[in-house]
Amino acid sequence: MxxxxxxxxxxxxxxxxxxxxxxxxxxxxxxxxxxxxxxxxxxxxxxxxxxxxxxxxxxxxxxxxxxxxxxxxxxxxxxxxxxxxxxxxxxxxxxxxxxxxxxxxxxxxxxxxxxxxxxxxxxxxxxxxxxxxxxxxxxxxxxxxxxxxxxxxxxxxxxxxxxxxxxxxxxxxxxxxxxxxxxxxxxxxxxxxxxxxxxxxxxxxxxxxxxxxxxxxxxxxxxxxxxxxxxxxxxxxxxxxxxxxxxxxxxxxxxxxxxxxxxxxxxxxxxxxxxxxxxxxxxxxxxxxxxxxxxxxxxxxxxxxxxxxxxxxxxxxxxxxxxxxxxxxTPQILHDHHWPFQESWFVDEKQKPIQRNYFEYIRDYLGYRISVKSIAYGPKTDIVQVILRNDGFAAPLGLDRISLMVIGQSHQTLGEANIPKASLVSGQDVSFVVPIQRGQTPISLGILLRATNGETARVANLAEFADGINWFAFS
Structure with a gap:
């Protein structure tokens, strides 16, 4: 399944x-x-x-x-x-x-x-x-x-x-x-x-x-x-x-x-x-x-x-x-103008509404704002499919590298894929495939967004952030 x-x-x-x-x-x-x-x-x-x-x-x-x-x-x-x-x-x-x-x-x-x-x-x-x-x-x-x-x-x-x-x-x-x-x-x-x-x-x-x-x-x-x-x-x-x-x-x-x-x-x-x-x-x-x-x-x-x-x-x-x-x-203003945003930006951790202003919107959405929409894999396939979305104003073209890595049960790397930066255009869901070793069970996905000076970026998800990598567990 x-x-x-x-x-x-x-x-x-x-x-x-x-x-x-x-x-x-x-x-x-x-x-x-x-x-x-x-x-x-x-x-x-x-x-x-x-x-x-x-x-x-x-x-x-x-x-x-x-x-x-x-x-x-x-x-x-x-x-x-x-x-x-x-x-x-x-x-x-x-x-x-x-x-x-x-x-x-x-x-x-x-x-x-x-x-x-x-x-x-x-x-x-x-x-x-x-x-x-x-x-x-x-x-x-x-x-x-x-x-x-x-x-x-x-x-x-x-x-x-x-x-x-x-x-x-x-x-x-x-x-x-x-x-x-x-x-x-x-x-x-x-x-x-x-x-x-x-x-x-x-x-x-x-x-x-x-x-x-x-x-x-x-x-x-x-x-x-x-x-x-x-x-x-x-x-x-x-x-x-x-x-x-x-x-x-x-x-x-x-x-x-x-x-x-x-x-x-x-x-x-x-x-x-x-x-x-x-x-x-x-x-x-x-x-x-x-x-x-x-x-x-x-x-x-x-x-x-x-x-x-x-x-x-x-x-x-x-x-x-x-x-x-x-x-x-407000969300309605953003929808009416067709400006990109995440619905979760308007709520706190308890899902209660929070007020937002134009200064905050510019601050938070200039450039890129990448999130993971979904991660999919099956026991009879040798790929992991990842859908990313950029809700910022622009593609992350200034970054040096964006890559996906799939980790197995023995903490070994099962597969990696580099993501073309220009593909992450504003306001679109984009699908990527990571080929993995046949017969192996993936346990986590890592996403690295690295700048030329070695600094790294967080995605706009609730994810573990360790050693500059955003981690998502498969269970």
Whole structure:
């Protein structure tokens, strides 16, 4: 007789157990001046590693596992990197590893956007630096979640005028050549990919991801594919995003009344964008609590408001992410919008309903959220069938490996199977088969979700979690 096991889902009261899952979720934003070993902006007088640790302390409750790391090469804009630069960068990565973080890495030159050409480097020097950085990136590959193209313009964001001063095709090719083959490179705008790579260069195209900035709910010209949601470019972005890593950040909180004429961003519009865009990571530094944490923008918002003709009284008391903690979300809302979720997320361990909000939904469903739907085997078969489901916004493409293992009565491995990460698309049940030794009786199934840095992920079930593996008993 065929045996079918239906594992229990993780109750919503235990959602915090999944926050440490790697390669997904909320992220930090930190900076290193590679010449001085100091921070930038509000951390200009800080040792950069101390600043990193301080940022981690500010967001202990959110437990981010990824930090967007800006390495500013400003002092080397007209000369090669020296030993000091590499010592400072390596020390920073050592700290990243000690803190069990991964870096969403970006190299940039211009931090003073008021004088962008003064700090800019030439294409020749950028290529020299990338060639120098190649061994360093390979050495630290395990601690890098993704690389953002960077280099060009203020903050390495490829602003339009800065792109006109550089042969961006040459730079993108240099980025691809001098970085590990399995490392995704996120670009700021879709047309960076479309204009600079040949349509038949499948390998290079597959490495391109996106970082979509200035997300304010409504489409904006500064978004990755512009503001026309009906355009072919926008539709391409949605398709391409399903097969790559996508990062996002909102505007600063003080920009809300300038660009939206409202204190806060609409959470429904934002979640819809995150779901449709298959977002894997999202900034905690923007539109949350930057007014309290002393972000560099807090020193300039008064001038920004004056230029826009907005009074200080119209400034919101805090960021949209904080506001969304008070905006309820329900199963009916999620069903109506066709947003992915687990029903068990709305109950505690005693199956009593618990209230949820938009902040929690974004926090818990960014990237992947994998669960085991069923495990089946029969005494006359030599396979174990496993059905997995991903209720997150995106496939777990950042992970290094996902594998299934079946264990026998003598604790020996009866069979193993690797799972293609791209197969675990959002909102679908996916069936996998593990061939096992004929005539053997399986007693447990193990599921390993491992990141490049060795960190492992829990599934959204009630399961034993030992040695980084999720275990399910067959009895």
């Amino acid at each position: 065929k045996t079918v096991i239906t594992p229990k889902m993780l109750p919503g009261s235990r959602s915090s157990e999944l926050l440490q899952n790697p390669d997904r979720g909320f992220r930090l934003e930190v900076y290193l001046n590679v010449a001085s070993n100091k921070g930038i902006y509000e951390y200009a007088d800080w040792n950069a590693i101390d600043a990193l640790k301080h940022e981690v302390s500010l967001y202990r409750e959110e437990q981010p596992t990824i930090a967007q790391v800006y390495f500013y090469l400003t002092d080397y804009r007209d000369r090669p990197l020296d030993q000091t630069a590499f010592q400072n960068m390596q020390a920073y990565f050592d700290a990243i590893n000690q803190l069990h973080l991964k870096a969403l890495l970006r190299f940039a030159y211009v931090w003073d956007d008021a004088n962008p050409t003064r700090q800019a480097a030439t294409l020749s020097m950028m290529k020299t630096h990338l060639q120098q950085l190649a061994p360093f990136l390979q050495k630290n590959r395990a601690a890098i979640y993704a690389l953002q193209a960077g280099m060009i313009g203020a903050w390495g964001e490829w602003a339009f005028r800065s792109r006109e001063r550089i042969d961006e095709t040459e730079l993108l090719k240099s980025l691809l050549v001098n970085t590990p083959d399995d490392l995704k490179i996120q670009v700021r705008y879709l047309n960076i990919k479309n204009r600079n790579l040949n349509v038949d260069d499948a390998v290079s195209l597959s490495r391109i991801g996106f970082h979509d900035d200035f997300l304010i709910g409504i489409p904006h010209i500064w978004n990755t594919a512009g503001k026309n949601e009906k355009s072919s470019e926008y539709q391409q972005l949605l398709r391409d995003s399903k097969q790559t890593l996508v990062d996002g950040e909102m505007s600063w909180f003080w920009a809300n009344p300038i660009y939206l004429k409202t204190p806060f961003i609409d959470p429904v519009m934002m979640v819809n964008r995150l779901v449709k865009g298959s977002f894997t990571t999202f900034s905690l530094a923007h539109n949350y609590q930057e007014g309290e944490t002393g972000s560099f923008t807090s020193t300039t918002w008064k001038n920004e408001l004056k230029r826009a003709g907005v009074s200080e009284e119209e400034l919101p008391s805090g960021g949209s992410l904080a506001e969304w903690k008070d905006v309820p979300i």
